[in-house]
Amino acid sequence: MDVQKKQTLHEHCQSRIDEFMKGDDSYKVYGPYERKDGRKHVIIINKDDQGKETDRRTISYPKLIA
Secondary structure, eight states: HHHHHHHHHHHHHHHHHHHHHHTTOEEEEEEEETTSSSOOOEEEEEEEEEEEEEEEEEEEEEHOOO
16 A cells, blocks of 8 residues: 555545544544454543543444545
8 A cells, every 4th residue: 555545545534533433632533443343443541730641442343535
């Protein structure tokens, strides 16, 4: 995959993550990870001001990029 396609995919994923997190900017994205059965998923963790985890979401990678 060339650099232009990777950048476009990254921007698309970022906009989809913003939709899932409803504009909250205190989240961190981990992944995509591949499960034993071959499916990919992404983990989004939201933290409060003290750094404590307040919300964790696991989203399938294909759903994120669709």
